[in-house]
Amino acid sequence: MSFKGEQHPGVQAPTPDSQGFRLNHTMLRIKDPEKALAFYTRVFGMQVMRRLDFDEMGFSLYFLAKLDENEQVPEEQGERTVWTFRQRGLLELTHNWGTETQADFAYHDGNAEPQGFGHICFSVPDLEAAEAWFDANEVEFVKRSDQGKMKDVVFVKDVDGYWIEVVQADRLSALGD
Incomplete structure (x- = not known):
């Protein structure tokens, strides 16, 4: 790969310390997981790769991806969790429990x-x-x-x-x- 990125004021050369870093996901907070999951799976064809619940803190994370047909995803949960955090371009939907029942609740x-x-x-x-x-x-x-x-x-x-x-x-x- 010969292209090294566009150069603009403020751009600095990467150091070996960041070798292997990659953007894995972006996160959006959602009010109602049923509605948000229906939207992203039906309209955009995404699949839920992994759901992680955090009972003590009262929230769930849903990691969604748009996979190619031939991509292999591990069935075992622990392996799939590791696989999920190695991907690029995932969407994390974060649901703070209880927001779905608050009529006037909305995120900015x-x-x-x-x-x-x-x-x-x-x-x-x-x-x-x-x-x-x-x-x-x-x-x-x-x-x-x-x-x-x-x-x-x-x-x-x-x-x-x-x-x-x-x-x-x-x-x-x-x-x-």
């Missing part, structure tokens, strides 16, 4: 003021087909691919109001400067 989506967290992103093979799928599943759109200044980029919301960017990679070669 990061896009309302004050802004912070923005979104997660899925790449799809066919953006129009994805938009039709979202419509068929009554997914809430923030922005469709033909709207706004950035064409060919879709934003939808999950059941907790988090934004999800959806792109078709081969349409983005001219994006940005």
Whole structure:
């Protein structure tokens, strides 16, 4: 691999100390696991790789992945836990027990003021087909691919109001400067 990354002010060369580090997952807090799991497994085709419960602290973690057909996942729980924490691009949904019964409970989506967290992103093979799928599943759109200044980029919301960017990679070669 010859490409060493773009260079910008603040970028520093990695040291051997970070050799082997990889981004494993990002975490979103969810109000109701049944609704959130239905959304991510049905609409985005993800699978739950591992659920970890923490009784003493009152929360559960759900690790989801979008696997290729030929990927081998260990059946045994301990081995699958290790396998899960070695992956790239997982989504961790964290459920603090009891939030699902609180009618007015909601997490900050990061896009309302004050802004912070923005979104997660899925790449799809066919953006129009994805938009039709979202419509068929009554997914809430923030922005469709033909709207706004950035064409060919879709934003939808999950059941907790988090934004999800959806792109078709081969349409983005001219994006940005």
